[in-house]
Amino acid sequence: MRLVVFGAGYVGLVTGTGLSDLGHEVLLYDIDPDRIAKLNDGRVPIYEPGLGDLIHRNQRGGRLHFATEIPASFADADAYFIAVGTPPGPDGAADLSAVMAVADTIAKVATRKAVVVVKSTVPVGTCDAVQARLAGAKVSLEVVSNPEFLKEGDAVSDFFKPDRVVVGARSDEARQMLRELYAPLQLSGERLVMTDPRSSELIKYASNTMLAIRISFMNELSRLCHATGADIHAVRLGVGTDSRIGKKFLYAGPGYGGSCFPKDVQALAALGRENGVQLKVAEAAHQANEDQAVFLAQLVDKALEGVMGKQITLWGLAFKPETDDVRESPAVKLASALIERGATVIGHDPEAGPNFTKVFGSKVAVKERDYDALDGSHALILLTEWRSYRAPNFAEIKRRLKASADGMPPVLVDARNIWRPSEVQRAGLRYQGIGVSLHRAADRPSQVLV
Ligand SMILES: NC(=O)c1ccc[n+]([C@@H]2O[C@H](COP(=O)([O-])OP(=O)(O)OC[C@H]3O[C@@H](n4cnc5c(N)ncnc54)[C@H](O)[C@@H]3O)[C@@H](O)[C@H]2O)c1
Known part of the structure; x- marks a missing residue:
């Protein structure tokens, strides 16, 4: 599959690199030009055991790319992952401005039917709000909740051997797409939790x-x-x-x-x-x-x-x-x-x-x-x-x-x-x-x- 991951931070960088290691063609997009320049230079902007080797291997293999622009070659991606920050606002509620900014970018660039996977930790109802925000897109985009549970320090092994993967989707088609994406991880029985987006969003905060x-x-x-x-x-x-x-x-x-x-x-x-x-x-x-x-x-x-x-x-x-x-x-x-x-x-x-x-x-x-x-x-x-x-x-x-x-x-x-x-x-x-x-x-x- 061709995948775009928004946000090359602790979550996006590990997720995007992990997905490229599973054989997908991945573009990691970030608004921070220094971060992208470092990555294109072969330097890793964060310390995470095992991540550097994995990045270099997939960069050499030509499956992993870093950019501050979405090139035309990725406008037909199968899935867009949102992995940007959701920091607390003054009242403790999550600030969703980066998530919404990414939704606007996706709506502009997507040229074929795709799923939009929200990996950022977001309050209940955010996937529905992102879905509404994508209404102006030229193509059909379905938003799926897929919260991230990786632990910094163990993030690479958590990607390949997660305790569980939670997917909140509304259609069978989107559910099937995520099932295929995670199939190489061989998640048996209860380790793949399929639910609706709102429950999925709440699972992350509850955990x-x-x-x-x-x-x-x-x-x-x-x-x-x-x-x-x-x-x-x-x-x-x-x-x-x-x-x-x-x-x-x-x-x-x-x-x-x-x-x-x-x-x-x-x-x-x-x-x-x-x-x-x-x-x-x-x-x-x-x-x-x-x-x-x-x-x-x-x-x-x-x-x-x-x-x-x-x-x-x-x-x-x-x-x-x-x-x-x-x-x-x-x-x-x-x-x-x-x-x-x-x-x-x-x-x-x-x-x-x-x-x-x-x-x-x-x-x-x-x-x-x-x-x-x-x-x-x-x-x-x-x-x-x-x-x-x-x-x-x-x-x-x-x-x-x-x-x-x-x-x-x-x-x-x-x-x-x-x-x-x-x-x-x-x-x-x-x-x-x-x-x-x-x-x-x-x-x-x-x-x-x-
Ligand atoms: N760090 C963790 O251990 C962890 C674990 C599970 C879930 N999460 C959740 O995942 C999300 C990301 O966390 P993180 O720790 O990776 O954050 P981070 O701050 O390390 O990385 C976020 C990245 O997003 C980029 N960004 C901001 N706006 C953007 C935009 N509009 N387009 C593209 N890129 C943009 C930033 O430049 C930054 O590089 C948060 O919601 C967090 O709660 C984090």
């Missing part, structure tokens, strides 16, 4: 909000652990071994971030309000996430007996490991809070340093090497559980960090609970986890660790 609710609830429990002396690791294990609940997404931490959970939870709550249905659980998940960021800043402040005038190192600036994405990252929130309270912040991340610098400029010095970011700091805060941070040399960390004026050892705030408190303490450092009872955690057996 992300469900996961966000789990994280927020565990974060609230971690705060209760601090207040009561219970240990969040034990609570997680005890709760997660119930097969009805399961073990995933039960980790307390600095709060969820990224370009999806914060925005989608708020967009779902806004959709509820617009339709006269207050989604109290979704609203509470969002508020609990905001509270966790405040709690973390207070925890650091307390551990250092005030951060004013202190230097603090952050390890992990991306919102999760294996990505360079810092959108809504806990590190962005914490760095802002610490700077506001008068601290100097130094950062390190294996991939996200340049994106973090785009946000903070010279306000945060980002170092190339993890240990170099420690020199002279009073505290190290671990915010992203990159593999390279999992087994650090605590003696070296101690050597580089600085004790407080009254001789208190430097503190490590482990916001992902990945280090053993006893090991940190043996190196002569103080340990602070999230909801971790120091007394019990020191004796924790290794299988209790993440």
